[in-house]
Each structure stands twice: as C-alpha cells, then as structure tokens.
C-alpha cells in the first residue's frame with residue numbers, strides 16, 4: 663500500500679530500534695516485506711512512524727514508534743489521526759491494536775485517542791528480568 667517518501671525501510675528500522683530497545687530489533691528487510699503488502703501502509707518520517715494493516719472493514723496498528731529525541735511533541739497523536747483518516751477512506755470501520763499492560767505511555771496515548779480495552783491476553787510479551795506482561799487488546803470505532 664506504500665509509505666511516505668521520507669520513510670523508507672531503513673528509516674523505519676532505525677526509529678524502531680531507538681524507540682523499543684529490543685534484544686532483536688525488526689530489520690529493514692522485515693519492514694520492506696511488510697510494506698510490500700498491498701494491505702500495509704506506513705506513515706511518518708525519521709522522527710516517528712506508524713505501520714498499519716487495513717483489510718476490508720478492519721484496521722490494525724502493527725507498530726508505532728517515536729524516536730526518544732522527539733517524544734511528547736504530539737507526533738504519535740498526529741500519526742494516529744492520519745491512520746484513522748486513511749483507514750476510514752479505505753472503508754474500515756474499526757481500528758484495533760495490542761499494547762503491553764506495563765507500557766503506560768502507549769496506553770495513555772491510545773486512551774487519549776479514543777481507544778477502549780476490549781480484551782486481554784495473559785503473559786503475552788516476554789520480559790527480560792520480570793514475568794511476561796499481559797497484552798491489552800484495544801479498539802476504536804472509525805465512523
């Protein structure tokens with residue numbers, strides 16, 4: 663489905679690695695194969711981006727990340743708004759996402775953007791020095 667011009671797979675991998683500090687960061691090749699899908703859309707730039715999948719009436723956030731140097735400037739909020747508009751324009755009526763129950767900044771972002779919790783998966787996200795975190799399934803109507 664494509665991506666914004668300043669946002670190639672290398673930029674996505676760099677922002678993602680800086681934002682998430684994972685043991686095994688997502689690679690540029692993985693981002694390329696995701697954005698090759700006709701259902702996947704990437705929005706953003708080298709400071710912050712969102713990767714989403716839109717299929718029929720459902721839209722899903724695959725990942726969202728803001729580089730630590732650019733946090734709390736409204737970038738993620740603006741990306742969610744662009745995602746909602748793009749998904750609506752393609753006929754989606756509902757947006758979904760998963761968030762770790764211990765990720766307070768992301769939960770605050772999503773509640774602020776109109777999402778509500780509709781489910782919970784126990785012990786879904788492994789943690790290095792702590793028990794696995796639950797995943798919260800959040801949903802927002804797009805119409």
Ligand SMILES: CC(C)(COP(=O)(O)OP(=O)(O)OC[C@H]1O[C@@H](n2cnc3c(N)ncnc32)[C@H](O)[C@@H]1OP(=O)(O)O)[C@@H](O)C(=O)NCCC(=O)NCCS
Nearest residue numbers: 681726727728733734735736737738739761767768770771
């Ligand atoms: C979550 C994340 C994407 C937020 O990005 P951001 O661009 O800094 O967010 P915004 O500036 O658009 O914030 C919008 C609102 O979200 C909430 N929020 C964002 N970060 C927050 C924090 N650290 N603590 C509390 N609330 C926060 C606030 O309500 C904020 O509005 P305000 O600044 O007017 O108070 C960013 O912290 C990040 O990349 N985290 C690591 C990756 C991650 O956890 N992604 C989500 C996984 S599901």
